[in-house]
Amino acid sequence: MNHIRPLPSYLVHRYHGWKATTWTENRVWYRRLADEGQRPRAMVISCCDSRVHVTSIFGADSGEFFIHRNIANLVPPYSPDGEHHGTSATVEFAVTTLKVAHIIIVGHSLCGGVKGCHDMCTGQAPELEEKSSFVGRWMDLLRPGFERVKDKPEDQRLRALEKESVLVSLENLMTFPFVREAVEADELTLHGLWTDIGAGGLEQYDPASGAFVPL
Amino acid sequence: MNHIRPLPSYLVHRYHGWKATTWTENRVWYRRLADEGQRPRAMVISCCDSRVHVTSIFGADSGEFFIHRNIANLVPPYSPDGEHHGTSATVEFAVTTLKVAHIIIVGHSLCGGVKGCHDMCTGQAPELEEKSSFVGRWMDLLRPGFERVKDKPEDQRLRALEKESVLVSLENLMTFPFVREAVEADELTLHGLWTDIGAGGLEQYDPASGAFVPL
Amino acid sequence: MNHIRPLPSYLVHRYHGWKATTWTENRVWYRRLADEGQRPRAMVISCCDSRVHVTSIFGADSGEFFIHRNIANLVPPYSPDGEHHGTSATVEFAVTTLKVAHIIIVGHSLCGGVKGCHDMCTGQAPELEEKSSFVGRWMDLLRPGFERVKDKPEDQRLRALEKESVLVSLENLMTFPFVREAVEADELTLHGLWTDIGAGGLEQYDPASGAFVPL
Amino acid sequence: MNHIRPLPSYLVHRYHGWKATTWTENRVWYRRLADEGQRPRAMVISCCDSRVHVTSIFGADSGEFFIHRNIANLVPPYSPDGEHHGTSATVEFAVTTLKVAHIIIVGHSLCGGVKGCHDMCTGQAPELEEKSSFVGRWMDLLRPGFERVKDKPEDQRLRALEKESVLVSLENLMTFPFVREAVEADELTLHGLWTDIGAGGLEQYDPASGAFVPL
Numbered sequence: 001m002n003h004i005r006p007l008p009s010y011l012v013h014r015y016h017g018w019k020a021t022t023w024t025e026n027r028v029w030y031r032r033l034a035d036e037g038q039r040p041r042a043m044v045i046s047c048c049d050s051r052v053h054v055t056s057i058f059g060a061d062s063g064e065f066f067i068h069r070n071i072a073n074l075v076p077p078y079s080p081d082g083e084h085h086g087t088s089a090t091v092e093f094a095v096t097t098l099k100v101a102h103i104i105i106v107g108h109s110l111c112g113g114v115k116g117c118h119d120m121c122t123g124q125a126p127e128l129e130e131k132s133s134f135v136g137r138w139m140d141l142l143r144p145g146f147e148r149v150k151d152k153p154e155d156q157r158l159r160a161l162e163k164e165s166v167l168v169s170l171e172n173l174m175t176f177p178f179v180r181e182a183v184e185a186d187e188l189t190l191h192g193l194w195t196d197i198g199a200g201g202l203e204q205y206d207p208a209s210g211a212f213v214p215l
Numbered sequence: 216m217n218h219i220r221p222l223p224s225y226l227v228h229r230y231h232g233w234k235a236t237t238w239t240e241n242r243v244w245y246r247r248l249a250d251e252g253q254r255p256r257a258m259v260i261s262c263c264d265s266r267v268h269v270t271s272i273f274g275a276d277s278g279e280f281f282i283h284r285n286i287a288n289l290v291p292p293y294s295p296d297g298e299h300h301g302t303s304a305t306v307e308f309a310v311t312t313l314k315v316a317h318i319i320i321v322g323h324s325l326c327g328g329v330k331g332c333h334d335m336c337t338g339q340a341p342e343l344e345e346k347s348s349f350v351g352r353w354m355d356l357l358r359p360g361f362e363r364v365k366d367k368p369e370d371q372r373l374r375a376l377e378k379e380s381v382l383v384s385l386e387n388l389m390t391f392p393f394v395r396e397a398v399e400a401d402e403l404t405l406h407g408l409w410t411d412i413g414a415g416g417l418e419q420y421d422p423a424s425g426a427f428v429p430l
Numbered sequence: 431m432n433h434i435r436p437l438p439s440y441l442v443h444r445y446h447g448w449k450a451t452t453w454t455e456n457r458v459w460y461r462r463l464a465d466e467g468q469r470p471r472a473m474v475i476s477c478c479d480s481r482v483h484v485t486s487i488f489g490a491d492s493g494e495f496f497i498h499r500n501i502a503n504l505v506p507p508y509s510p511d512g513e514h515h516g517t518s519a520t521v522e523f524a525v526t527t528l529k530v531a532h533i534i535i536v537g538h539s540l541c542g543g544v545k546g547c548h549d550m551c552t553g554q555a556p557e558l559e560e561k562s563s564f565v566g567r568w569m570d571l572l573r574p575g576f577e578r579v580k581d582k583p584e585d586q587r588l589r590a591l592e593k594e595s596v597l598v599s600l601e602n603l604m605t606f607p608f609v610r611e612a613v614e615a616d617e618l619t620l621h622g623l624w625t626d627i628g629a630g631g632l633e634q635y636d637p638a639s640g641a642f643v644p645l
Numbered sequence: 646m647n648h649i650r651p652l653p654s655y656l657v658h659r660y661h662g663w664k665a666t667t668w669t670e671n672r673v674w675y676r677r678l679a680d681e682g683q684r685p686r687a688m689v690i691s692c693c694d695s696r697v698h699v700t701s702i703f704g705a706d707s708g709e710f711f712i713h714r715n716i717a718n719l720v721p722p723y724s725p726d727g728e729h730h731g732t733s734a735t736v737e738f739a740v741t742t743l744k745v746a747h748i749i750i751v752g753h754s755l756c757g758g759v760k761g762c763h764d765m766c767t768g769q770a771p772e773l774e775e776k777s778s779f780v781g782r783w784m785d786l787l788r789p790g791f792e793r794v795k796d797k798p799e800d801q802r803l804r805a806l807e808k809e810s811v812l813v814s815l816e817n818l819m820t821f822p823f824v825r826e827a828v829e830a831d832e833l834t835l836h837g838l839w840t841d842i843g844a845g846g847l848e849q850y851d852p853a854s855g856a857f858v859p860l
Contacts, residue, residue: 004385004422005404007319008455012430014274014489015417017662020669022271023415033266034325034413040265048305050255050281051248055268056237059229066265069284070301071308080347086285086301089328089353090263093286097327097350102223110249112312113304132295135312138304170219189220198249200238202230207219215227240653243531243617244471254469256459256491274489274659276471316458402458434815434852435834438747442860444704445847452701453845463696464755464843470695478735480685480711481678483700486667489659496695499714500731501738510777516715516731519758519783520693523716527757527780534652540679542742543734562725565742568734600649619650628679630668632660637649645657 026062033063040066042102043094045087045169047073051197052108066094072113073105074141075169078176088176095178095188103173107166107194113139114162121146142168163212166192166205241277248278255281257317258309260302260384262288266412267323281309287328288320289356290384293391303391310393310403318388322381322409328354329377336361357383378427381407381420456492463493470496472532473524475517475599477503481627482538496524502543503535504571505599508606518606525608525618533603537596537624543569544592551576572598593642596622596635671707678708685711687747688739690732690814692718696842697753711739717758718750719786720814723821733821740823740833748818752811752839758784759807766791787813808857811837811850 023030043066044054055065068090075087094100107114117139119125128136145164152160170192173179182188192205194212203212238245258281259269270280283305290302309315322329332354334340343351360379367375385407388394397403407420409427418427453460473496474484485495498520505517524530537544547569549555558566575594582590600622603609612618622635624642633642668675688711689699700710713735720732739745752759762784764770773781790809797805815837818824827833837850839857848857 003389003398003405004407004420006421006455007406007408007419007430008317008459009452010489010491011273013667014659014662015272015430016666017489017659018272018274019415019417020665021661022658024665027415030266030415031413037325038265038327043263048258048281048283048308050253050278051245053270053277055270056277057230057233058226059233062268062271063265066263067284068263069282071304074301076299076301080349082346082352083298084291084300084353084356085349086289086291086353089286089349092349093263093327104222110252112308131297134295134300134304134307137297138299138301141299174218183218190218191222192219193222198246200234200242200245202234204222205219206221215222215230237654240619240651241531241655243619244653246617247529247531251469254466274655274662276494276655279491314462316456316462402461404455404458433819433828433835434837434850436851437749437836437838437849437860441703445702445860448702448704449845449847457845460696460845461843467755468695473693478688478711478713478738480683480708481675483707485698485700486707487660487663488656489663492698492701493695496693497714498693499712501734504731506729506731510779512776512782513728514721514730514783514786515779516719516721516783519716519779522779523693523757532653540682542683542738561727564725564730564734564737567727568729568731571729604648613648620648621652622649623652628676630664630672630675632664634652635649636651645652645660 030062038063038066038098040064040098040100042066042104043068043091043098043100044104044106045070045073045075045090046106047071047108047111047113049108049111052106052195054106057195057202066098066100071135071138072111072117072142072165073107073169074138074165075105075172076141077172091173091176092178095176095182100188102189102191103179104191104193105166105169107162109159109162109194109196109198111162111165114142114165115158117142117146118158118161121150141172144168163194163205166194170205245277253278253281253313255279255313255315257281257319258283258306258313258315259319259321260285260288260290261321262286262323262326262328264323264326267321267410269321272410272417281313281315286350286353287326287332287357287380288322288384289353289380290320290387291356292387306388306391307393310391310397315403317404317406318394319406319408320381320384322377324374324377324409324411324413326377326380329357329380330373332357332361333373333376336365356387359383378409378420381409385420460492468493468496468528470494470528470530472496472534473498473521473528473530474534474536475499475503475505476536477501477538477541477543479538479541482536482625484536487625487632496528496530501565501568502541502547502572502595503537503599504568504595505535505602506571507602521603521606522608525606525612530618532619532621533609534621534623535596535599537592537622539589539592539624539626539628541592541595544572544595545588547572547576548588548591551580571602574598593624593635596624600635675707683708683711683743685709685743685745687711687749688713688736688743688745689749689751690715690718690720691751692716692753692756692758694753694756697751697840699751702840702847711743711745716780716783717756717762717787717810718752718814719783719810720750720817721786722817736818736821737823740821740827745833747834747836748824749836749838750811750814752807754804754807754839754841754843756807756810759787759810760803762787762791763803763806766795786817789813808839808850811839815850
């Protein structure tokens with residue numbers, strides 16, 4: 001594997017700084033987390049986007065959140081066909097092994113994946129419709145959301161679709177038997193959030209009004 | 216969707232605190248990141264484990280890292296079969312759209328997913344061998360790594376398998392044509408790390424010695 | 431130009447070492463920075479003093495900070511008289527072209543320029559009062575700061591004047607219309623720091639208390 | 646001064662990391678540098694550009710280089726008119742007080758200031774010709790260099806002008822009596838470098854051939 005390279009040294013320096021400060025301050029707790037295992041209260045599913053940091057937004061301690069990040073914070077529907085379903089594996093592990101009390105889906109403004117879905121569904125991105133496009137096939141998961149927003153005025157459609165990425169995931173979560181059972185046994189609650197990167201806003205889905213409402 | 220609940224209030228409080236402090240300190244930059252888009256230098260693929268935080272370890276600024284987190288930081292082999300491949304979609308987006316300069320795979324000690332793979336491969340976890348086990352099917356990706364470490368003494372095997380989760384991902388990355396092309400064009404470099412949660416250690420894979428070496 | 435000499439060979443050797451290591455580690459990112467241009471988050475104005483290195487203190491990556499260094503980290507007041515104002519040009523470029531989100535002024539202990547200003551203002555350095563003294567004329571910029579600290583006990587005066595070099599610059603920055611507009615439009619924030627070279631300390635100006643406070 | 650803001654916390658964290666590692670490792674030397682003063686061997690004049698780091702390129706120790714950074718690494722001609730000449734003050738301080746043995750001018754590829762000068766001199770940037778443009782008035786210093794390259798083919802002109810920014814500075818340095826005297830007494834040598842950001846190249850001016858030659 002001669003294509004593997006040393007880490008850039010500015011990251012090595014920063015790591016040593018972290019080791020000498022943050023790690024040292026927290027070492028007793030980190031050792032307990034190592035000895036006793038993690039016990040996160042919540043699972044968070046958010047986007048890979050470099051501008052979205054739920055640990056920062058929620059001041060999360062080490063050990064608090066089990067975090068899955070993928071393109072556009074999507075959860076596929078339950079499909080136990082024996083294939084590699086990375087996202088479904090994270091949900092299964094969180095709910096059946098870690099027994100998290102909450103699953104929080106976090107969508108965000110300016111999502112490149114959602115934009116890709118929008119362009120694909122409106123015929124502006126034929127390359128995403130190719131069988132070989134992983135991003136395209138992944139964003140197919142959001143097509144049911146696109147169907148619900150496609151008649152909105154163009155200037156509202158993208159934002160609406162970003163929020164649909166949260167709602168579709170929440171719907172799909174409930175197709176997993178172990179999720180539904182945990183929810184029905186009141187051992188798990190589900191939450192839908194959407195964050196505005198530029199404005200630092202945070203809205204949550206309110207089922208009563210069927211809308212996202214600022215916190 | 217009456218199973219959707221309001222966010223626990225302690226998280227709402229923390230969000231408001233973040234908005235009043237961290238967001239306020241960084242608001243000008245966050246707005247520019249919103250207006251001009253992200254330009255992350257690196258993609259990081261790490262585990263969902265609540266005890267692993269690469270942004271903390273590397274003092275990363277918002278906008279620095281595009282982060283995918285899944286069980287055991289695994290990348291599957293290239294398989295353009297038209298199915299939903301969430302991880303492959305993140306790699307495709309990072310390399311072909313964002314054109315990141317680095318992909319950094321970060322494994323870690325005490326990985327529950329790796330432990331599951333080990334138990335499954337040694338016959339101690341028949342439930343993971345079921346077709347319906349998403350975790351089991353996902354961890355199948357690490358079987359080639361298990362084959363390479365299975366003859367090690369039992370007390371070294373698990374740690375060796377954790378490091379194999381990094382190496383298998385690095386190998387699989389090179390099966391993606393767009394990754395291989397970017398590496399060969401010297402537009403992308405790959406890096407393999409493994410972190411010890413309790414001790415705060417960080418090791419990187421050194422291809423010359425074929426071993427992980429402390430930073 | 432027969433007064434131009436070859437670079438001392440120890441620097442040539444070090445450059446070749448850097449090329450083979452740091453440049454190689456970072457080459458993909460450096461090329462992108464070259465192809466796409468810089469997008470620094472902050473401008474730093476610090477002293478030329480060989481003992482002050484903000485990139486080291488802040489673990490800065492290449493491309494993170496736009497850095498101006500002059501004697502005593504001074505910014506002159508806005509004066510669009512058509513003369514060569516090197517410092518004003520750096521501020522103009524940072525704010526109007528690069529649109530940096532922060533300007534950080536960094537003063538430091540044991541500043542030779544500040545000491546010169548002190549000696550000049552107390553009549554102990556007549557040579558700095560000459561019209562031909564570039565250092566003297568440059569340090570005239572700090573005279574308003576000297577007026578504010580001249581009645582302090584002698585053993586506190588120099589340190590107070592070092593901090594005034596930060597405050598005078600922050601005040602003068604606000605005399606530039608494009609700085610004031612960007613600050614008022616919340617597109618730019620200003621920060622004042624002072625570092626203790628021997629002790630490695632770092633203090634920031636806190637407008638609420640009107641004092642520098644350790645970080 | 647209610648426009649002064651707290652430093653973004655990611656920089657505070659990085660500072661604490663630096664304090665605990667780099668500072669700690671070097672504390673004895675930093676204290677000596679504080680107690681005995683700086684004694685830099687060389688002065689470096691380079692650009693503010695965030696992609697140019699001479700301390701990195703030359704692996705410079707704290708205390709080694711007295712560094713002035715301005716737009717396009719320019720030195721104005723000697724002009725003791727009693728005005729604020731920030732750059733001339735740095736040269737005066739370096740040569741007469743610190744008695745550095747070398748002054749190294751470092752130009753670079755893709756210089757925004759040089760580009761501005763080029764556009765101004767070719768009539769493509771009338772805004773830079775305004776009396777109120779600090780960048781324009783500063784870049785006037787490079788007009789003699791533009792005159793020497795203006796007849797080159799367009800695709801070579803910009804690079805040639807970047808190198809002229811080094812040569813003009815070297816010429817202007819010799820108009821300072823204290824620089825000329827130190828050079829003639831063989832107490833000071835001058836050096837001209839140009840670095841290619843993307844390729845990591847470094848060239849030095851060779852007076853024999855009148856050209857920049859790779860190191």
